[in-house]
Amino acid sequence: MAFEIGNPGLATTVQDQGRKGHYNVGIPQSGSMDQYSAELGNALVGNTAREAVLECTYLGPVLTTDSDAVIAITGAPVEVKVNGEPQPQWSRLILKAGDQLSFGVIQGGTRYYIAVQGGVDVPEVLGSRSTYSLGGIGGFKGRKLEAGDVVPVGAPLNGGKLPQAESVPEEFRPVYPKEQEVRIVLGLYDHRLTEEGLGNLLNEEWKVTPVADRMGLRYSGPGVKWKERDQPFGAGSDPSNIVDAGYAVGSIQIPGGTQPIILHRDAVSGGGYAMVGTVISADMDLVARAAPGTATRFVAVSLTDALEARRDLAERRNKAWAAISLPRQ
Amino acid sequence: MTAEAAVLPGARYTWGGDEFLFVEVSEAMSLPANFKVMSIAGTLSDARLPGIVDICPANASLLVRFDPDVLPPEQLETAVRDIERDLMNHQERALETRIIEVPVWYEDPFTAEVAQRFREGFHQEPEGSDIDYAAKANHLKDAAEFIQRHHKQPWLVSMVGFVAGLPFLFQLVDRDKQLEVPKYLSPRTDTPKLTVGHGGCFGCIYSVRGAGGYQMFGVAAAPIFDPGQALADFKDFMVFFRPGDIVKFKPVTEAEYNAIQAEISAGTFRYRQAPVTFELSKALADPEGYNRELMEALNGI
Numbered sequence: 001m002a003f004e005i006g007n008p009g010l011a012t013t014v015q016d017q018g019r020k021g022h023y024n025v026g027i028p029q030s031g032s033m034d035q036y037s038a039e040l041g042n043a044l045v046g047n048t049a050r051e052a053v054l055e056c057t058y059l060g061p062v063l064t065t066d067s068d069a070v071i072a073i074t075g076a077p078v079e080v081k082v083n084g085e086p087q088p089q090w091s092r093l094i095l096k097a098g099d100q101l102s103f104g105v106i107q108g109g110t111r112y113y114i115a116v117q118g119g120v121d122v123p124e125v126l127g128s129r130s131t132y133s134l135g136g137i138g139g140f141k142g143r144k145l146e147a148g149d150v151v152p153v154g155a156p157l158n159g160g161k162l163p164q165a166e167s168v169p170e171e172f173r174p175v176y177p178k179e180q181e182v183r184i185v186l187g188l189y190d191h192r193l194t195e196e197g198l199g200n201l202l203n204e205e206w207k208v209t210p211v212a213d214r215m216g217l218r219y220s221g222p223g224v225k226w227k228e229r230d231q232p233f234g235a236g237s238d239p240s241n242i243v244d245a246g247y248a249v250g251s252i253q254i255p256g257g258t259q260p261i262i263l264h265r266d267a268v269s270g271g272g273y274a275m276v277g278t279v280i281s282a283d284m285d286l287v288a289r290a291a292p293g294t295a296t297r298f299v300a301v302s303l304t305d306a307l308e309a310r311r312d313l314a315e316r317r318n319k320a321w322a323a324i325s326l327p328r329q
Numbered sequence: 330m331t332a333e334a335a336v337l338p339g340a341r342y343t344w345g346g347d348e349f350l351f352v353e354v355s356e357a358m359s360l361p362a363n364f365k366v367m368s369i370a371g372t373l374s375d376a377r378l379p380g381i382v383d384i385c386p387a388n389a390s391l392l393v394r395f396d397p398d399v400l401p402p403e404q405l406e407t408a409v410r411d412i413e414r415d416l417m418n419h420q421e422r423a424l425e426t427r428i429i430e431v432p433v434w435y436e437d438p439f440t441a442e443v444a445q446r447f448r449e450g451f452h453q454e455p456e457g458s459d460i461d462y463a464a465k466a467n468h469l470k471d472a473a474e475f476i477q478r479h480h481k482q483p484w485l486v487s488m489v490g491f492v493a494g495l496p497f498l499f500q501l502v503d504r505d506k507q508l509e510v511p512k513y514l515s516p517r518t519d520t521p522k523l524t525v526g527h528g529g530c531f532g533c534i535y536s537v538r539g540a541g542g543y544q545m546f547g548v549a550a551a552p553i554f555d556p557g558q559a560l561a562d563f564k565d566f567m568v569f570f571r572p573g574d575i576v577k578f579k580p581v582t583e584a585e586y587n588a589i590q591a592e593i594s595a596g597t598f599r600y601r602q603a604p605v606t607f608e609l610s611k612a613l614a615d616p617e618g619y620n621r622e623l624m625e626a627l628n629g630i
Contacts, residue, residue, distance in 0.1 A: 023383040023394060025568040026490035026536075125556070134537060135493035137556045137567070187343040188351055233504065234358030234388070234530040237511065243358045244488060244497060244531065246385040246392025248345025269490035270387055272529070278346030306347040307397055314398075 001067035003054075003116075005149040006100075011057040011213075014120050014139035014151070017050055018265065019128035026269045029249060030130035030138065033111055033214060033265055033288035036317065037075035037174060039328075041115030043321050044072035044092045046162045048329040051119025051154070052129035054145075056112050060103035061145060069095040069153065070162065075112035076176060076289065079104025091167035108176035109289045110212075117162075121154035132266060134215075164325035172320040174285070179295045182262075183283050183309065186300050188251060189242060189274035197224035197257070201276065202300055206260060210292040214266040217287060219296060223258045226274075236272055244272045250279035250287075252298075262287055282309035337361060340369075340413055342406055345392065348382075350405055352391040352413075358530055362389040363487045363499065364609050365416065367424065367573055372412045378405070386572050387488040388497060388531070422609040428483065428575040428626050430601040431534070434586040435476045435547035436460060439521040444545055447517040459544040463510040463527065478508060479546065480578035482620050484532055485607075486570050492539065494554035494568035498532035498576055502616050508532075516542035523549040525578070536568075550581055550589040551598055560593065562600050569600075575607065577624055601630045 005012075015038065018031025032038035032055055039049040054061070060078065073080045073089050080087045081102045087093055089112075095101070106112070122129050122140050131139025140151055190198065206221035226239035234243045240256055247253070247263055253273040254260045262279055264287065279287055280301065290296065301309070321328040341353040352369065355362035370386035373393070380400025385392040395405050441458065448455035454462045464475035484498035491497075500507060512528040517540060520526070524535040526543030533543055536554035553570060555563040562569060570576075581589070592598040603626040611619040 020382050024385040024489065025493065025571075026495055027493045027568070132493070134539060135554070135556065136537070137493070142556065185344055185346045188345055232355075232357035235356070236529045243356065243389045244491075244529075245353070245387045245390040246351070246490065248349035248351065248392060249394075250346050251349075268492060269385065270392075270488060271491055275345070278344070278349065281347050303344055303347060303402060307402075310347055310397065 001065070001069065001153045003063045003065055003151045003153065005145050005147060005151060006062040006064065008145040008147055008149070009056055009061040010059040012061045012145040013055050013131040013133070014052050014122050015055045015130045016052040016128055018130055019126050019132070019138065022126055023269050027126065027135060027137070028132060028266050028269060030128065030132045030214075031265050032113065034075055034113070034174075034285045036285045038113045038115070039317070040090070040168050040172070040320055040324070041072045041074035041113045042119070043163065043324045043326050043328070044074070044090075044166075044168065045070045045115050045117040046160070046326070047115065047117065047119055047157055050329075051115070052122065053116070054114040054120060054151070056103070056114065057110065058106050060112065060114075062100065062102040064100045065095045065097060067097045070117035071095060071101070072115045073112055074115065074168070076109030077107040078112050088167065090173055092162065108291065110291050111288065116153050117160070118154035118156045121152045134266065165323065168320065169323050172316070172323060174289060176289055176291075178293065180286060180290055181297050181299050182287055183280045183299050183301045183306070184252065184277040185280060185303055185306050186277040188248070188276060188278065190276040192226055192239070192274050193276055194225040194227055197226060198276075200224050201260070202298055206296045206298070208290045208292050208294045208296060209259065212290075212292060214264060216261045216263045216267065217290065219260045219262070221260070224254050226257055240274050241272050242274045244270055246270045247275065248278045250281070250284055251275040252277050252279070264288060280306035280309055282306070282313040337365060342410070344402065347397050347402070348394055350393045350395065350402070350409065352393070352409060353389070354391065355389040358389050358487075358499065360485070360499070360501070360612060361609065363485065364422065364424070366391050368416050369409065369412055370572070372416070373409060376408065376412070378408060381405070385490065387490070388499070424573050424607040426573045426575060426605060426607050427602050428577060428605050428623055430577050430579050430627055432550040432581040432585065432589060433480065433525050433547045433578045434550060434581055434583065435479075436472065437548045437586075439548055440524050440545040443517065443519055443521055446519070447513070451513050451515050451517060453511065453514060460546050463508070463544055463546065466510050467508055475508070476546070476580065479532075480580055482617065483575050483577045483623060486572055486574040486576060487531070489568070489570050489572055492537055494536040494570060496534055496553070496570040496574070496576070498534075499530065500532065501575070501612055501620055510544050512542040513544070516540055520545065521548060523553065525549055550586050551593060551600065559596055560598055573607070575605065575623060577627065601627055603627055603630050
């Protein structure tokens with residue numbers, strides 16, 4: 001079976017849990033920006049957490065299914081329509097062959113997900129179905145969807161067995177506030193900031209700018225100051241420059257000391273800007289959900305705290321799967 | 330470079346959140362620093378520690394991604410520190426690698442066209458070409474002399490990354506002979522695929538079309554990233570370069586460039602390449618003499 005794409009939307013791509021082990025040659029992990037929302041969509045349609053979904057950015061696609069299908073829309077709040085009729089989000093929907101899925105205007109956040117029983121069945125590239133557009137690999141022909149594409153859907157898993165619950169209980173759905181606290185572990189090159197610069201990073205408010213995509217999000221705010229120094233050989237002349245180094249996913253760089261950039265799942269793997277800290281793994285989905293204008297405070301936590309937050313998130317995820325009556329796989 | 334430069338102090342260890350360990354071998358770029366990075370990366374890779382996701386050697390630092398659910402951070406740090414200590418005691422200062430000839434069309438029309446679109450507000454000297462600017466910045470007579478300096482001596486792939494398969498290149502010459510050119514004042518939003526670029530002391534070849542801030546000198550004639558894996562050089566992997574590769578640029582004319590395009594279309598193009606052992610002490614003692622020895626490996630290929 002397959003989905004026929006009418007209007008592709010703004011930037012609709014195939015994503016899964018991502019591609020591991022090739023960052024050393026500049027191929028990023030990719031994968032759904034909001035992993036939590038994507039995998040709960042999979043849970044609702046009887047998939048494992050690993051199946052590929054369609055990630056919709058602000059403006060989703062109009063698509064028609066050529067066969068009966070079981071789908072769920074999770075992630076950012078948006079009006080979901082089947083043949084023009086409003087349908088609930090975070091709930092399992094049954095489509096008949098020929099049914100048309102479309103979306104209204106997004107009400108908050110940035111991305112929502114179309115999960116389908118059997119998963120989006122494009123070929124795996126380097127162990128993942130995720131789209132890496134810049135490198136033109138994975139996903140549907142290595143690019144975002146276009147009108148006329150026919151996106152293949154896999155056969156149902158477990159003989160088509162569906163979980164008991166038809167929707168994700170309210171308590172397990174993420175919220176999309178206009179203000180966020182994002183936890184970071186200071187480090188990498190934070191010692192290069194002046195005391196005032198570090199103070200600005202941690203005590204002031206930063207706003208997500210419209211320059212935000214799968215590669216990273218740029219923030220505006222008061223800026224930071226770097227300590228002056230004689231630049232090391234090969235580092236470049238600006239005090240925010242370093243000899244080109246690997247970039248941690250989630251790391252925060254501040255080119256020229258003006259606008260911090262958080263690298264996300266399609267990160268460039270390295271470059272010459274000093275990083276001053278890294279968003280903890282448990283808060284990466286939170287950052288992915290931040291729409292332009294979101295007021296953000298960066299809160300420094302220890303590595304121990306970061307690991308604890310990671311365990312808390314894993315527990316919450318497992319509880320959400322349990323609430324849908326499906327063991328997480 | 331001197332032999333003393335080969336003695337580096339201990340690396341700096343710091344965390345990139347709960348999934349990344351960053352090991353800064355040196356703040357400054359140097360051949361010994363890069364060699365140490367590659368040695369640590371190689372030994373760590375051979376150790377096959379469960380829970381290591383990615384080992385990314387860079388110019389003078391190393392980034393390791395790990396799964397903290399499998400490999401606790403302190404355990405990883407201890408493992409890398411042990412490797413570093415062992416290397417300091419008896420570092421094997423030789424690298425089994427290969428030398429590759431990379432044909433380049435210098436002063437090509439593709440980069441010239443893009444450069445023209447990014448002058449005022451982007452470039453230090455909007456009036457001239459990138460290569461004229463680079464010649465002047467290095468106190469060289471003209472573009473021709475710069476091009477000669479660029480391809481006469483080979484380069485080490487000191488890092489692969491930024492985007493898929495992009496090699497950072499460090500020329501194997503004494504520091505006072507390193508070509509240094511500032512990056513664009515503001516990054517371009519476009520760079521032709523296979524542009525041979527330069528920023529700071531690093532050369533690069535842009536593997537894909539896209540944004541970039543390095544000065545543009547020419548285009549490499551053959552692919553370095555091939556997701557379709559059509560050519561023989563990409564049979565095993567879609568990315569051609571590996572850290573530690575040695576690159577010898579070879580200037581080609583428009584006619585030679587076109588002949589290579591025909592070979593690529595026919596699927597018959599192969600890079601000229603040969604295995605070599607790269608010894609740090611020789612490279613530091615007499616770079617140009619040692620380079621001649623390395624480049625001899627390409628004769629008769």
